[in-house]
Amino acid sequence: MSGDLLDDRYQVESRLGAGGMSVVWRAWDRVLERAVAVKVLAGAQAAAGGARQRIQAEARAAAGLWHPHVTSVYDYGEHTDAAGRHVSYVVMELLPGQTLSQRLAAGPLPPAAAMRTCAQVAEALAAAHERSLVHRDIKPSNVMLTPAGVKVVDFGLATTVGRPELEADGKLLGTAAYLAPERLAAGTVVPASDVYALGLLLYRTLTNELPWSAETPTQMLTAHVYVDPAPLPDIEGVSPEVHRLLDRCLARDPADRPDAAEVATALHDLTDDAERRVEQAAQRVEQAAQPAPEPTPTDAGTPASRGRRIPRAVLIPAVIATAATISLILSQFTPVDGRSGGAATRDSAAPPGAAFDTSATEPPAPRQTSAEPAPMPRPSRTLTAAAEPAGPTAGAGSSASGGPTTSPSAGQPTVPPSAAPLPASPKPGTPLRALGGVVTVLCTGDQAHVVNVAPAPGYSLRDYAPGPVKEIQVVLLSAANKSEIRARCEDGTPVPKIRESRR
Structure with missing residues (x-):
């Protein structure tokens, strides 16, 4: 593929990443003279008619959804190479930065950064839901962190509200760790399924874990249906309102979840409150650290009216650590990571007659334990939150x-x-x-x-x-x-x- 010229316009240069169904390449648009990303179907998928229809539907869905937090789609084409192979491709904006999955390799985000990131994802979902479009694959590897903010990518599994969840071949498409329980019931597509995945994304960005102890996709599917999620652990800078919002997003009944627009507004407000509290705490520390007043020559018996203001560099470590970690989010350009997955067998959590498509799966973030993995808990609520790890637990960097x-x-x-x-x-x-x-x-x-x-x-x-x-x-x-x-x-x-x- 490298070196190919697609339709006498897009000069393919280098490979950026790969998933189960497609490969993303860096290319040069000769007409508009700019770098772009070109997504093409991979392997046997390239010859499958259903897959070609899906990538064309992805291009149409994303192209019709202009939003600052959604990746832009420029073009769609079909190309026949020198060997006679047919290639379907989508041309998209080339995004600098890294995926949220890659960023989480360095540990959870600071609370304000985590809430701001998920608020922007919620904004993108709200815009999609207004057009009756459901993403169906919200997860860290489909969230890009760029200098301009968050970009939601990969609308390859997106479809319209009210369509059947199961594909014509009986497959349920998605990522096991982020599948809403109603999707496993093989009903119709609803926007609330994206809100459920958004709640898991918020939990993950704050803790770098998921709220279940599950080692396999099958265990994870069962947990979505039968096991209550572990409560969010107490984290400095995360208010009780965040806990309540997260519980609503992860409600088992989709009717009990807020819509994406409400989540976006709530998270932006909570982020502003968190940043305001940090600034107020910093100001209190500055004031407390001012030196004792000194008498002046003109007023020997009266304390000096002003102390010297200490440099901001000596503020409390939490304030410095927060700023340093936020700067880490956008500190480097890394390749768009692909998606991986393992075989998933059907069990009582999966819809009758459905086969789970593992092409879009990614390994669940493990919860931290000090002993051997415990067997799956019974349906009763027995899980408790693990302590925040001393270091990162999952992910990959550049x-x-x-x-x-x-x-x-x-x-x-x-x-x-x-x-x-x-x-x-x-x-x-x-x-x-x-x-x-x-x-x-x-x-x-x-x-x-x-x-x-x-x-x-x-x-x-x-x-x-x-x-x-x-x-x-x-x-x-x-x-x-x-x-x-x-x-x-x-x-x-x-x-x-x-x-x-x-x-």
């Missing part, structure tokens, strides 16, 4: 490269005596999380110091530049993966760049 340097001993090193001394009153620093572990960074002006490195289980420290330097670099390795953590200081706050790759 590739990175870097040569080895002198390696210190593994463990949890601190700044060596040869490095410049830290301030007399040390500040706690900002933790930066990656798959390979947690690096705590302290900024003094534009100089960065590594305060501590805590490798994740199975990882060891490879490269380590403690500072003070303009940019710190820490490399953590496992048998199969590599985490590279870099950070610079801007206005006293570390701005990280985290890259994950296979060894």
Whole structure:
């Protein structure tokens, strides 16, 4: 495919990602002279008439749905290559950034960022539902994080309200971890199914987990129907109103769920409230940290009327960590990730006579446990929320490269005596999380110091530049993966760049 010229217009350049049914390529539009993304059917799907109709329907659905949080579709075409093979393709805008799935490889989002992200997804869904269009495959890998905000991608499974859920061949299309229970009843398509998946997306972005302990797609399908979701754990910055909204989104009866427009409005309001509380807390800390008043020469017996305002760089670690993590969301361009899945067998949760199509499945995010996986619980509500993990639990990041340097001993090193001394009153620093572990960074002006490195289980420290330097670099390795953590200081706050790759 690379090097092909589609219809004398789109010069295919390089592969960006692949899923169960299609491959996405970077291409150059010779007519409008711009880079675009071209999605083509893959393998046996390319010759299937039903698949060609589906990709054409995807192009029409997305093209007719203009919204700032929906990826734009430019063109649809059918091409016959030199070998006589027929290729159906969709031309879309080429999005910079990374998928939410890739971002979650570094851990859950800060509460305000998680709520803002899901609010923008809800806006996109509300626009689709106004046109009687249901996405049916909302999940982290179909949400792009770009400099312009969220973009919902892949309308390949979208269809109109009221159509049968089952395809003509008896298949139920979707991703097992995000399927609403009514979809498994093989009824008709309803917008509330997207709201259910949106609730799971919000839970995932806040915790990097799903609210069930399920190891297989079959167990997950059963959980949707018979097992109550575990309540959202208490998270600093997440108000009780967020918990109540999430419970409504995950209601088993679709009639009990809010519509997408209501969710969007509520999440935007809750995000504004959360950001306002953080700012108020920061102001209180600033005021409390002001030095004691000093007498002035003209008023020796009266306290000075004003204290000196401390720099914002010494605010509470939670405020600094929030800003640093939000900046991580859009810190790098990574390929659009594909979709993966395993075989799913039918059980009592699946509709009679339905075969689950695994082409759009992705592995569920595992809940953190300290013991062997427990068997599926009975229908009664027995699950409890697991503690927030110390590091990321799922996902994959973009590739990175870097040569080895002198390696210190593994463990949890601190700044060596040869490095410049830290301030007399040390500040706690900002933790930066990656798959390979947690690096705590302290900024003094534009100089960065590594305060501590805590490798994740199975990882060891490879490269380590403690500072003070303009940019710190820490490399953590496992048998199969590599985490590279870099950070610079801007206005006293570390701005990280985290890259994950296979060894």
